[in-house]
Amino acid sequence: MMEFSGIRSKMYKECLREYPLAREEDLKVMKKFLSPKRYEIILEVGAGSGFFSALLADLVQELVVSDPSNEQLLEVEALGRQNIKLVAFGADELNLGKEKFDAIWSFGALHHCFNKTAAFKNFARVLKKNGRLVIGDVFSGSKLAKHFDTQVARYCATGHEVAFWTDEFAESLCFLSGFEKPKIEDLKIEWKFKTKKDLGIFLYKLHAMVKTTPEECLKGAEKILGVKKKKGFYCLNWPMKILVSKKK
Ligand SMILES: C[S@@+](CC[C@H](N)C(=O)[O-])C[C@H]1O[C@@H](n2cnc3c(N)ncnc32)[C@H](O)[C@@H]1O
Structure with missing residues (x-):
């Protein structure tokens, strides 16, 4: 079963709709x-139900929104934005052409990708020279990794079952893929939540x-x-890390 389908995708979309202000800080990040920038073409990887996509589409010329889950992407399609294109592929299987994008944005998604080597090869191919790679995600050893491995994995x-990052592996991937x-x-x-009850439900x-x-x-x-x-x-507290690099 695809992980972000059925009940998992339904509940994910539901809580983001019900608590639109909870993740305001993620947008600032x-x-x-x-x-x-206004003139840029951006690729969003693991966009899910499009938490960032609406705002991002307002800020750029064109946004290609990718995620392996069609069900997640339906919510992005429903935005009806002219400058959004949808691609139903994971980072490791992206079949997009060469040197198309000014930047890649991914948040909270790549710990689900078990072939990060293939993903980074794809990123290097589709980015223009000096194109930016910006990835926010969960790193091994953090309290967030502990939350996922004790709470989420059980319930x-x-x-x-995921592959959290280490700084060292991320540096090696950058080194190997240009x-x-x-x-x-x-x-x-x-x-942020108005009540503790809301936090639990979210x-x-x-x-x-x-x-x-x-x-x-x-x-x-x-x-x-x-x-x-x-x-x-x-x-x-939601302690993630952010990786910023540039294609050579
Ligand atoms: C926790 S959601 C994050 C969605 C969105 N970025 C956000 O911040 O709300 C994780 C997303 O990663 C996607 N995903 C799973 N495997 C992936 C892969 N190999 N490459 C890219 N995304 C993947 C899932 O389908 C899911 O929509």
Whole structure:
């Protein structure tokens, strides 16, 4: 079974629609590190149901939105944007032509890709010279990896067998596929909720943790990731990293 189909995709789309402000900081991260320009052609990899795609399409000339799950992409298609093209392929199987893109953006997706060597070869082929590669994702050893491996792997409807990054492997992939040495930075993202109950429901749906309850999802998150109250919001730590490199 394709991982992001059926109940997993349905619940993923549902929680992003129900809590549109929870991931506001992720949008700021995209703008800061990708810094998209009006005249650019951008490839989004592992775009899912298009959390970034609508905003990104407003900022650039053309956006190619890719994801291996057709079901996830239906939500992007429904945006009806003229300057969005859809491609139903994973990063490792992208069949797009040479030197087409000014930049590639991917967030929270490539830990699902088990052939990152093929993915990076594809990225090098489709990017123009000096094209930017900007990847936000989960790294081994982080509290976020612990959350996925203890909570999500046990309770997600589809299981969660993934390949988290290390700085060293990312540097080797860049070296092998014709990219500059990447800059890798910690992202101190906080996802925001009006109530703790909302936070539990969001995680329950985001990861389709149907083998447990929203209350248990909240408990696990408080214990592993940490939740703080700030300016009236419950803020969940979501410690990802971001890799930025350039095609040589
Ligand atoms: C957690 S979602 C992230 C979606 C979106 N980027 C976001 O931030 O909401 C992970 C996505 O990775 C996709 N995915 C799975 N395998 C992939 C692969 N080999 N290459 C690219 N994306 C993949 C899934 O279909 C899913 O839509």
